[in-house]
Amino acid sequence: MRDRFLKNFFSLALCGGLATFPLTGCGPSSSSPGDSPQDSAGGGKTKTSVNDPAADKPLSIDSFGENPNLDRNDTAGGERFPRVEGMQPIAESPPMDGTEEPAAEQPPEWTAEELQELGIQKFESERLRLLADQVSENERGQYEALPSVLDAFFAWVEEEYPQFLDGAAGPAWQWTGYVMQEPALFRQADMLPEDIADLTHGKDQGRQFWIVEQPTDYYRRHLILHEATHCLMNERFHQWPVWYLEGMAELVACHHWNENGQASFAVTPGNEHTTGGFGRLALIRSETEAGRFQTLDDVMRLNFGNFYPHKTSYAWSWACCYFLSHHPLTAEPFHRLAGIRTNPEFDRTLEQILQQDRTRLNLDWAAFAGSLIPGFDFPRMLTTPPTGSESQGPWTLQVERSWQASPFQVKQGETFSVTASGQFSLASQPEPWTSEPWGISLDYSDGRPLGELQLAIVPEGNTPAHGKALTRTQPVGGKWQGKATDSGRLYFRINDRANNWANNAGEVKIEFQTGSAAAGSDAN
Known part of the structure; x- marks a missing residue:
């Protein structure tokens, strides 16, 4: 052959x-990048063929990570179902008869001479055999390091998520990965199955994965780690929901790596990630600004029928898994979910986790997802709950963290006023700026002055309005009065970026009054 x-x-x-x-x-x-029925996880724009007329156009990287086309399997009737090795959609309730999935087809063996004739190079370590075409001399160092990155990743998973390796650990485990600039070459060599030959980002099957070459070194590694995670998770039968499958793969694939061989995984994304192609933060911010904010319940309703057509699904699923794996109420029990592979046990356990304090979790989710920025400070993004005091006297706001519950409550239609005073410092580097509640005009965040006092009315109870309240803010400055458009508690913060709270110092004194004062703008 x-x-x-x-x-x-x-x-x-x-x-x-x-x-x-x-x-x-x-x-x-005849393959079209616009149609990717078997695509998974994508994220970056792919390099064009050297004979493609579009190759002469400048490469834009503005939308890395935004997954323009993520259908796995379009059907004539409009329904979409996954083709994930070793699992089926939850709704189908496959029989649990204890049988194992058939072993995945083994990749073809090629000699070094044959690979050289094909223009394909091999890079190998204990845990990864990687085949790639058109590797330039400038890129060789990056490719040579990839096997060691996967070795480190496997060791990290053994330590952090041993549930994913149940039955898979040991010296025999090795991924076979393909990084393809010309997928047709791999198809002709029987290295790329025909049913996934049109992929535009990545796909896994058994212990193999395929990705189309990405424009940045970071996103190449990210996509490899994403698909490698799917291989591990799909090694044994499971009924995990799609938001968990894809969200966890995105969570652990977000990584740091340096040329000294040091790697860390499941990290908080920073500037190196966003410039490298991780577009999840910008997507969520743009969706929120457009009025399409997703609550935790919205994200968890994503399923195999509605996940892949939408480019935002990966972003919200990553955010959901990041949030639940870091929140002090959910981090430990959410980590244990990786060991629960069947339904309804998974859903029942997840519901128990959320019911610890669903009202607080929904509010913290809004504070988190509504303020995402590279290098965000997660603990300081979470809300400060009410103290129990209902005093109407002056109240003090701390400026080194985000939304804080005040003792003040309003009723819908009620006129109220807020007066604020005090000085505080912002942005200690290179030197602090002194601000008052009106904010400063030297810098802006989300279109408003840095340091400006803001409020939000948070309705009581676990309602959709409660879960989205902190995404609708009212500028206050030094003084504001108006009518409440809802009944609830007043939350306050100063306007700042989510990666800068720790650089602030000081406090704001807030006075609150209700009555028949002339109405100003509505409090939203």
């Missing part, structure tokens, strides 16, 4: 050139 392939390979290369290696014949490839 190899001899026949190599003969056809060189015939096709002479006819059409390697850069546009066709699936059949000498004409252009």
